[in-house]
Amino acid sequence: MKKSILAISLMSVLCSGVASANLHINGFASIKGGMSTGSDKSLYGYTNEWDFKNESLFAIQVRSDLGDRLSVTAQLMGRGSNDFDARFEWAFLSYELTDNMTFNAGRLRTPFYIYSEFMDVGYAYEWSRVPRSVYGLGFDNIEGVSLYRTDQLGQFDSTLQLVYGSFDGEAGFGPTQLQNLAGLSWQLGQDWYSFRAAYFSAKVTIDTLALNPLLDGLAGAGLGALVREMNFDDDKGTFFGLGLTVDRENLIAVAEYNKVDVSGSLFAKRTNYFVSVGYRINEYTPFISYESVDRKAKSDIYQPFLPVLPSPGLRELVVGTIESQAAKTNTVNLGLRYDFHPSAAFKAQYSSEKNKISDQRNDALVVGVDIVF
Amino acid sequence: MNVRSITILLSSVLLSAGLVAEPLAVIVHPTNVAELSAEDVSRLYLGRGRTFSDGNSAIPINLAEGMPGRERFDERALNRSSAQLKAYWSKLVFTGKGTPPQEVDSFDEMLKLVATNPSIVGYVPAAAVDERVRVVLQLD
Numbered sequence: 180m181k182k183s184i185l186a187i188s189l190m191s192v193l194c195s196g197v198a199s200a201n202l203h204i205n206g207f208a209s210i211k212g213g214m215s216t217g218s219d220k221s222l223y224g225y226t227n228e229w230d231f232k233n234e235s236l237f238a239i240q241v242r243s244d245l246g247d248r249l250s251v252t253a254q255l256m257g258r259g260s261n262d263f264d265a266r267f268e269w270a271f272l273s274y275e276l277t278d279n280m281t282f283n284a285g286r287l288r289t290p291f292y293i294y295s296e297f298m299d300v301g302y303a304y305e306w307s308r309v310p311r312s313v314y315g316l317g318f319d320n321i322e323g324v325s326l327y328r329t330d331q332l333g334q335f336d337s338t339l340q341l342v343y344g345s346f347d348g349e350a351g352f353g354p355t356q357l358q359n360l361a362g363l364s365w366q367l368g369q370d371w372y373s374f375r376a377a378y379f380s381a382k383v384t385i386d387t388l389a390l391n392p393l394l395d396g397l398a399g400a401g402l403g404a405l406v407r408e409m410n411f412d413d414d415k416g417t418f419f420g421l422g423l424t425v426d427r428e429n430l431i432a433v434a435e436y437n438k439v440d441v442s443g444s445l446f447a448k449r450t451n452y453f454v455s456v457g458y459r460i461n462e463y464t465p466f467i468s469y470e471s472v473d474r475k476a477k478s479d480i481y482q483p484f485l486p487v488l489p490s491p492g493l494r495e496l497v498v499g500t501i502e503s504q505a506a507k508t509n510t511v512n513l514g515l516r517y518d519f520h521p522s523a524a525f526k527a528q529y530s531s532e533k534n535k536i537s538d539q540r541n542d543a544l545v546v547g548v549d550i551v552f
Numbered sequence: 553m554n555v556r557s558i559t560i561l562l563s564s565v566l567l568s569a570g571l572v573a574e575p576l577a578v579i580v581h582p583t584n585v586a587e588l589s590a591e592d593v594s595r596l597y598l599g600r601g602r603t604f605s606d607g608n609s610a611i612p613i614n615l616a617e618g619m620p621g622r623e624r625f626d627e628r629a630l631n632r633s634s635a636q637l638k639a640y641w642s643k644l645v646f647t648g649k650g651t652p653p654q655e656v657d658s659f660d661e662m663l664k665l666v667a668t669n670p671s672i673v674g675y676v677p678a679a680a681v682d683e684r685v686r687v688v689l690q691l692d
């Protein structure tokens with residue numbers, strides 16, 4: 180018998196009972212260059228000078244099957260925006276409880292969105308990047324445990340993921356701690372379409388560095404009640420998301436919607452969505468997408484306190500701080516994916532974002548290559 | 553080299569030359585009595601199912617990427633282009649949720665593996681089928 184390396188590795192997989200460390204190494208990379216069309220139109224970190232670093236990244240994933248249903252997966256990624264300093268994006272162990280149920284523990288990607296777990300693998304989708312309007316929570320990974328379960332419910336494939344853990348890091352406002360982060364995502368679909376729903380909640384504590392002087396001043400003025408309404412001190416954060424995917428014949432359509440809030444804080448209530456449609460013409464896939472961000476400032480926080488705020492200056496500062504959390508933008512993306520190689524795709528995408536509050540338009544043109552290996 | 557090997561060799565030569573577009577047969581070990589529908593085959597090769605109808609675990613084996621029969625199988629059995637499948641698997645691989653089926657370099661190797669393990673599912677040109685394996689589904 181002719182023994183190829185493949186046959187040997189295959190045999191070691193097939194010989195159950197023999198403990199063998201089976202190593203799978205995969206990688207992906209994106210090399211992207213882009214710029215905005217004007218000096219006053221910065222978007223996604225691009226200015227009006229060509230930048231090849233901002234969204235480029237390299238990653239290596241190692242998965243080791245330790246036998247007896249146990250495996251370890253680690254992904255090391257270097258992002259251009261972080262000077263390609265490699266860090267563990269995730270690292271977890273997996274234990275297959277049954278054929279359709281897997282328990283994971285370690286640093287995991289939280290399944291907030293449809294593309295959460297492969298949002299960095301550009302090769303897996305048509306766009307140059309996942310829609311920032313919807314994928315903009317500020318953090319992606321947690322330390323914790325998850326249970327992944329697949330079922331066949333009649334004609335449907337069901338994928339359920341339960342997650343519990345915590346986050347400690349930077350998520351936009353300042354050093355952030357999320358405790359008791361718990362939730363689930365559920366996807367139900369058939370061969371060419373799927374629906375998805377996700378819900379997560381957590382206790383949110385943030386050291387809002389830029390706001391501390393104001394909050395300290397308010398506390399000093401005996402307005403502790405207002406401080407508690409504004410700050411993030413063990414407040415309940417919730418995330419609710421819905422998604423839809425269609426991939427039929429040559430049509431690819433995706434839509435996602437989510438609502439995010441942190442009650443008892445100045446966090447503006449966020450409602451975000453996007454709709455994307457692409458059409459495959461052999462190796463070419465042109466696409467168009469529309470994104471929307473709506474962050475409603477919580478004006479009712481300061482209303483009852485207006486009469487008791489000691490000075491007009493302080494009143495203005497409180498109102499301004501809370502109102503400045505508001506945002507409203509619409510983004511249109513036009514792009515093309517070209518599968519020029521079995522393992523690589525060339526992409527070009529133009530994004531134009533309209534800020535409905537400042538009436539400013541920002542844009543970015545990005546070209547690049549996404550590779551899997 | 554016996555007659556059987558010559559037949560296989562010949563059919564794979566003809567196939568690789570693109571001269572014949574004959575049906576593919578999905579095959580299992582003769583002692584495996586499980587039934588497989590086109591839907592079942594698709595589920596196994598997409599990593600959505602991992603067992604035969606009788607509950608025994610199933611191991612699908614694929615032909616290496618770029619081999620003549622592979623693209624045909626991707627399109628007939630899985631209803632997807634090779635590029636679509638690559639994107640599909642990259643989603644599962646990079647989330648640690650699955651690995652694509654193991655690959656072999658020839659139909660000959662495929663036949664040998666199916667003939668030696670009741671858990672394995674494979675596919676070969678219908679003409680290459682012999683008594684060592686059982687056909688569960690024919691893909692025209």
